[in-house]
Amino acid sequence: MSVPIWVNGELYEPDKAVVSVYDHGLMVGDGVFETVKAVNGESFALTRHLDRLALSAKRMDLPEPDLAAIADGVRRCLAAAPKWPLARIRITYTSGPGPLGSDRGSAGTSAIAIVGEQAPFPATADVVVVPWPRNERGALSGVKSTSYGDNAKALAYAKERGGAEAIFENLAGNLCEGTGSNIFFVTGGRLITPTLSSGCLAGVTRALALEWCGGEEADVPISALYEAEEAFLTSTTRDIQPIRAVDGKVLPQAPGPVTLEAMKVFAERSAADLDP
């Protein structure tokens, strides 16, 4: 079944939903995005995702997005889509059509919402540490921008090596995040996730996991991951996914007791409140 796509306030059939070839989201990655989960046709944590979209746009000096219009677009797409057990809503917001170089144009921004079915993630993930660092001092550090070439390359690198997710360290040599996930690990019974100053994205799932399941934020050398007692990834579409192995080194337990408890609490709390 074809689900309509929302572009700048209107719903279109997928083959009629278009933006200009001059759109700077395409030309130079000058845009921001969000991935929101929908469960049985209901979005989860939409307010947090829209807030982060606005923050990413602000950090990129893009015009303020019309969040009410985008939220309405999301609702209209969801209403037209089947009530899939799990779906992914992709919101993209760019500076719009512009010149052939990096200068921004003045033709107006582009906003897009697309809903598609999402397969559940496997019970565990093997991760591969990539040789390229996240730049925690970069202009786009912590921004969910459409300039995701680094992530696309890193994920392909991990998959070529049998992994399901790639893990970045940062310029300081500390653990940072995945290409589309944050990371938590347990050492000496303590649950730890990198600080936001590590350059990781302020993940919605990371924030909810810290709030609901506990854990501390700390900057730790990437080597700590290999010695972890247990570890897990968090992201919108995975929730909490245990890590089985790091660069082929199998961790003692996946899921271990801390991860299992976090998964249980996260499932309960997220089912109880769809917009926490």
Ligand SMILES: Cc1ncc(COP(=O)(O)O)c(C=O)c1O
């Ligand atoms: C680079 C990066 N880090 C972390 C995450 C996890 O964030 P969230 O929990 O908001 O999905 C994502 C989301 O896709 C991401 O792209």
